[in-house]
Amino acid sequence: MVTVEADADRVERRLAARELACPGCGGVLAGWGRARPRRLRSPVGPVLVSPRRSRCRGCGATHVLLPVFALVRRADTAAVIVAALAAKAAQVSGFRAIAAGLGRPAETVRGWLRCFAGRAEAVRAQFTVWLAALDPDPVLPGPAGSGFADAMTVIAAVAEAIRRRFGLSQAPLSEVVVTVTGGRLLAPG
Known part of the structure; x- marks a missing residue:
């Protein structure tokens, strides 16, 4: 699990520019599909989230790129x-x-x-x-x-x-x- 900013477009640009590092080995993370979409309850209404997945080019580990407004395994922001x-x-x-x-x-x-x-x-x-x-x-x-x-x-x-x-x-x-x-x-x- 890697915490990233809420702007999905910026996350994509950072992945393409090889700016995200693996928390395990420090290798470069590359895009690798998406995690299961889910709906989070926020103070202003539901938010649909489909977190990006990544794979380390060094160790091969996969990571979900969790937006900074979400907690792991919670239905609320x-x-x-x-x-x-x-x-x-x-x-x-x-x-x-x-x-x-x-x-x-x-x-x-x-x-x-x-x-x-x-x-x-x-x-x-x-x-x-x-x-x-x-x-x-x-x-x-x-x-x-x-x-x-x-x-x-x-x-x-x-x-x-x-x-x-x-x-x-x-x-x-x-x-x-x-x-x-x-x-x-x-x-x-």
Whole structure:
């Protein structure tokens, strides 16, 4: 799995220009068909996604090129899922109210929250490493009240560090999460 930008035309141009590298061996990735099309639920309605597949010219491994707005094995876009996680971290309300606000089934949202809660410490540690790598003099966030909130706070700090370091007007939290985790924030295993 390789995370790429959302613009499919740009991904095609990068494949043709041999600009994408294999995460395993560093070899050049070449186009190799498409993954199964799927429909993702986004905040503004359904999005049809048919991710590009690639094959490494060096080791022969195949990779799905996952757009930066999607998480592995999820029917909702990362923006929806991260919004639920942020609401929980802010202790806005319980999972049922969060689900109602997002227009998603309560059991689905509860699953996201439970999965993230089980991985919160590992996520916090991973993003803390990224924060230290991005900022020469990082200000590490203090305790936010729970492991869940601590993880979301350091994710927000990494997004801010990316904005400052690369002079971006914005770095959406959901895209930062997908990029740093390779789309595997809530993936099994």
